[in-house]
Amino acid sequence: MITEPNWLRWAKQLAALAQNGLTFSDNPYDIERYEHLREIAAEMMAEGFDLDRKSFLDLFAREEGYATPKVDVRGAAFRDGKILLVREALDGGWTLPGGWADPCQSPSEAVVREIFEESGFEARVRKLAAVYDRSRHPHLPAIPFHIYKLFFLCEITGGVAAESHETTGVAFFAENEIPHNLSISRTLPFQIARMFDHLRHPALPTDCD
Incomplete structure (x- = not known):
């Protein structure tokens, strides 16, 4: 839809x-x-x-060549059953760390980079949990590009919490502690809930629109 x-x-x-x-x-x-x-x-x-x-x-x-969707990667990184969220400097909302995928990086490399840059934590990808078409979900505000959002289930392997020029907060949250003020341009409540489902049930297939 x-x-x-x-x-x-x-x-x-x-x-x-x-x-x-x-x-x-x-x-x-x-x-x-x-x-x-x-x-x-x-x-x-x-x-x-x-x-x-x-x-x-x-x-x-500025857009050249054959038009294709842009790719946004999001990392659902867990430690002790809690999920890592960062607070965006732009809108003050909490979100799964992530951003645009860069050329010459695989999607898993891109999400590991984004997690480290935005939170200070090192991570390892365990599975591709979901591929969502942004236009089919109630993200706001609307933006002028078509975007595929890739969500990866990850585990923390090292590092310490560190804010960046993009983030003003880094914290782990239990499933019943997720903040209400999410950055819904980037991450929706049901997407976070779905990442907990994938954590509990590793054999779940990748979600896709």
């Missing part, structure tokens, strides 16, 4: 069509049409987000 508004879904589809067309077209008339299509997508997003149209045109112009 798609939870994001139709205007955003349509705008993202138009932007992707325009990007793919500009990548593969040599015909100047087609290029002109795809550029116009990109302008329409930018206008739709500017209207929906109540932001300047040029900001979205600049955003689209």
